[in-house]
Each structure stands twice: as structure tokens, then as C-alpha cells.
Amino acid sequence: MTAATSVVAGETLPSSMRASVLTGALKISMDERAVPTPALHQVLVHVSKVGVCGSDIHYYREGRVGPFVVDAPLVLGHELSGRIVAVGEGVDTSRIGERVAVEPQKPCRLCSQCKAGRYNLCPFMEFYATPPIDGAFCEYVVIESDFAHAVPDAVSDEAAALIEPLSVGIAASRKARIVPGSRVLIAGAGPIGVIATQAARAFGAAEVIVSDPVAERRAMAMRFGATSTIDPMTEDSRPLKVDAFVDACGIPRAIVSGLESLRGAGVAVLVGTGFDEVSMPIPTIMNNELVVTSVFRYTDTWPLGAHLVASGQVDLDSLVTSRFDLDTVEDALNADKNPDNLKTIVEAK
Structure with a gap:
């Protein structure tokens, strides 16, 4: 089966999308990029909400987080939710239209760390918004299908994005x-x-x-x-x-x-x-x-996170104190300068 080409509403997927790109220290620009095509066992997600993480702010202001250095244009953002709009080969088409919280990483699944269940320590990890892997301050992303976690209706798009933190x-x-x-x-x-x-x-x-x-x-x-x-x-x-x-x-x-x-x-x-x-x-x-x-990232936490939010044991919605869009990502990255701000969300669609 080839990648699905239509969204749940019957519209044709666009060929290009907008992406907010870090091009240098304190420099954000809007770029037009091709909509990615989901490969084997991947899904295409129309991004809805993206949380701003401290690492995004460090990359924006300092160009690095520890050993990870920005040396080329980079799309930031790794706390995200959205809706599956297309699937790659090997993924059931019934998933099209599903609301998901994205676990923003792609381990190799073959190394000793992955096989031991510590895939967060995979030396070949591809993690969103960690150089050179682009993140989610854009309209569409691809992710491995099992890392696109379905969320119940009781979990809002903003809360679904914040299952990452x-x-x-x-x-x-x-x-x-x-x-x-x-x-x-x-x-x-x-x-x-x-x-x-x-x-x-x-x-x-x-x-x-x-x-x-x-x-x-x-x-x-x-x-x-x-x-x-x-x-x-x-x-x-x-x-x-x-x-x-x-x-x-x-x-x-x-x-x-x-x-x-x-x-x-x-x-x-x-x-x-x-x-x-x-x-x-x-x-x-x-x-x-x-x-x-x-703690370095996480393994197997999304199902429990969704349960804690849906059951009311954890409140993520009330954490959100400021909201921006793709055109104002730079403002979102500076929202932490407001002492009353706790969590910032970027709306991507």
C-alpha cells in the first residue's frame, strides 16, 4: 500500500507547508517546504499544538544545548499533538483522522540499548528539534506509527501536546x-x-x-x-x-x-x-x-500520561498561560521573560 493522499474531510493534501525555521542566534524566519511523505510504518500528522520547551529557548538564544549544537537551519518544537492525515505502507488506513500525541523520537530499534528497552539512550536516535533533526513548528510532520499515540476525546489538543513534558x-x-x-x-x-x-x-x-x-x-x-x-x-x-x-x-x-x-x-x-x-x-x-x-527523555510513558490526564489526576490544560501561532514563534520563544508565564503553546494550524 502506498501513502494515503487524502485527509479525513476528503480534501487533497497540499504539496507545500509553512515552517518556522531557526536560521541563526535569535533569528527565526518563515520558510515554505515540501509536505513530507510517510515512509514504511510511518504516519503523516497535521500538527495542531506545540509546546515551547526550555531546550527550544536555549537553541534559539545560544545555539546549543550541551553537546547538541545548531550548525544549520533547524525547525524547533518537540512537544506536539495533531491528527493523522496520511499513512505509509504497513499502517492501517483506519488510523487516518485519529487524534494523536506524538512521541518525538525515532530510535534505531536494533542497538543493545534499544533491545534492553532503553530506547531513549539509543546512540542513533533521531529526536525532533535536536540538530540535525527538524521539529514541529510547522504544519505537517512524519513519525513512526507506534510513536503517534491515540488520545481520548477527554484530552484536549493542548494537553495532548504537553504529554511530552x-x-x-x-x-x-x-x-x-x-x-x-x-x-x-x-x-x-x-x-x-x-x-x-x-x-x-x-x-x-x-x-x-x-x-x-x-x-x-x-x-x-x-x-x-x-x-x-x-x-x-x-x-x-x-x-x-x-x-x-x-x-x-x-x-x-x-x-x-x-x-x-x-x-x-x-x-x-x-x-x-x-x-x-x-x-x-x-x-x-x-x-x-x-x-x-x-532522566534523559523517557521510554513508554505516553499511554500512562494520557491516562493520568483523561482521568483528571494531572491537569495540563491549566498550565498554559500564553498562546501564539507560526507567524509569532519568536514571541513564543521569548514568552518566558514574563514572570507570570508558565507554559507557552504554538498553534500550528
Whole structure:
């Protein structure tokens, strides 16, 4: 079977589409590109909503995120939802018209990491909006059919797009070994910190303490499930002795304080990206047999994410505080300068 050529409404697919392209530091331009054709086992998705991630902002302002460097024009955006409008060979045509949340990655499926179930660590990964792979600030994208996850009607297009950052929170909760009754400390009340707070509560945490120096951010964390907050500029978290610590800010001082806030055999999960090197309190780690680990993307999180949203255990819709379109992507990438902004959405269609 060849790729389907008509959308659910019976219209003919266009041959070209608009794409918002990063062409240099602080430079975004609108480009006209060919609509991609889905290959074997792929689907073509008409993009609906795209969340703005901190990595998008880093690429826009600094041209890099850690070892990933932008050296050619790049379409940003990897948190997305949409509707399947065409399918490649090997995909049932009944999927045309299906609303989906896209898991924005393509592992090789053949390496030792993939075969061990750690496809997020695939050395041959092609991940949306990570050089040189284009992302979703455009009208159409292709993705492997099993990474286009169907979402129920109870999940909005915006929430479906935000299952991607929720997946980070789910991966963090799994790594932190959060179970019913756990006490958790989270450093940072930005988008990931707030989402990690909701995920921890959904996993059964009885207490989630969020640390952030900004009062407005602390108030936001309380709205989304934190049981209490700490101002790290004036309060000491070390006496807490929590079961798990999740760093969602990447600030060295916060990481060290979090490690020192753990009980014996506690787990620390590093999620935030910040400094390349952090001095760790080795005696604290060794003498308390702490487990220090990290999250790099996710594996097998979309079905659970969709369930948590559809069942009301996680609220993603209320996180959205600003909305833009493809013509104003540059404004979307600068929306974080507003201290009241939490999560930004770009509407692609």
C-alpha cells in the first residue's frame, strides 16, 4: 500500500507547508517546504499544538544545548499533538483522522540499548528539534506509527501536546521510586518542576515539598499539588530527610541541598539542565548510600500520561498561560521573560 493522499474531510493534501525555521542566534524566519511523505510504518500528522520547551529557548538564544549544537537551519518544537492525515505502507488506513500525541523520537530499534528497552539512550536516535533533526513548528510532520499515540476525546489538543513534558515527570517519578506515602522534595517550580509535582502526587506521594526562590512560582506549585513550599534563600531543606529528591532547575546549590535533604538510601533524580559541572558532596552520598541518577527523555510513558490526564489526576490544560501561532514563534520563544508565564503553546494550524 502506498501513502494515503487524502485527509479525513476528503480534501487533497497540499504539496507545500509553512515552517518556522531557526536560521541563526535569535533569528527565526518563515520558510515554505515540501509536505513530507510517510515512509514504511510511518504516519503523516497535521500538527495542531506545540509546546515551547526550555531546550527550544536555549537553541534559539545560544545555539546549543550541551553537546547538541545548531550548525544549520533547524525547525524547533518537540512537544506536539495533531491528527493523522496520511499513512505509509504497513499502517492501517483506519488510523487516518485519529487524534494523536506524538512521541518525538525515532530510535534505531536494533542497538543493545534499544533491545534492553532503553530506547531513549539509543546512540542513533533521531529526536525532533535536536540538530540535525527538524521539529514541529510547522504544519505537517512524519513519525513512526507506534510513536503517534491515540488520545481520548477527554484530552484536549493542548494537553495532548504537553504529554511530552509530562513524560519527563513520569520518568522522574519512576526513577525516584515514588510510591504511595513517599515524601518528595522538588527543586524548581518552572514548567517541569510543576509537572513533576503533579506526577509525584499521581504516583501516590503523600508529601511534595517544592523549593523555589520566586514567590509567584511557589504559589503556582501549591496550585498544582505541592503540599508545601520552601524559599531556598531563607529556609533550609536539609532537616527534611525526604525519600526522594528531584532537581528541576539545574542549579548547583539546589542540587547539593537536595542531596543533603535525603534520608539514608534516598534517591536523587537530576532532571534540570544548567551547569556542565557540579561539585557533589561525596561523603554525604557515600555515608548515606544515596542513589544519584538522572532522566534523559523517557521510554513508554505516553499511554500512562494520557491516562493520568483523561482521568483528571494531572491537569495540563491549566498550565498554559500564553498562546501564539507560526507567524509569532519568536514571541513564543521569548514568552518566558514574563514572570507570570508558565507554559507557552504554538498553534500550528
